Amino acid sequence: MLQGQIIEEYPEDEPCPSALFFAYSEGRPCHVVVAECEDHIRIITVYIPEKNKRIDHVLRRDQK
Template identity: 80%
Template sequence: MFQRNISTDNIKEVIVYGQIIEDYPEDEPCPSALFFAYSEGRPCHVVVAECEDHARVITVYIPENNKWIDYIFRRDQR
């Protein structure tokens, strides 16, 4: 996250104000979801796992425009 110049405050902003764009209920050991929001004018994706007693940030990245439509929908990878 720091290598990508994404701060803890950016991550919190995405989780609190962003939208869930993909849901992964079958993930183990805990279900997870992909959040999207703009933070400091940049698109940001955060994957968060929701366990029984805590939430865990799994990964954080700036989505690549060539892989996403409006950073929300995956482009067809055919």
């Protein structure tokens, strides 16, 4: 995550605002949803992005 980039932000999430990070882990693309609470950071989920839903693992494909 230190080398990752924020690709989506969710400022209205409750109980804490969160963001979707993209990074590589052991050479594989990885998404991490992280919430930033007042006194701590919370890892919500970690997953490998589906190729059919993202362009270059970062941009959402048009869902038409």
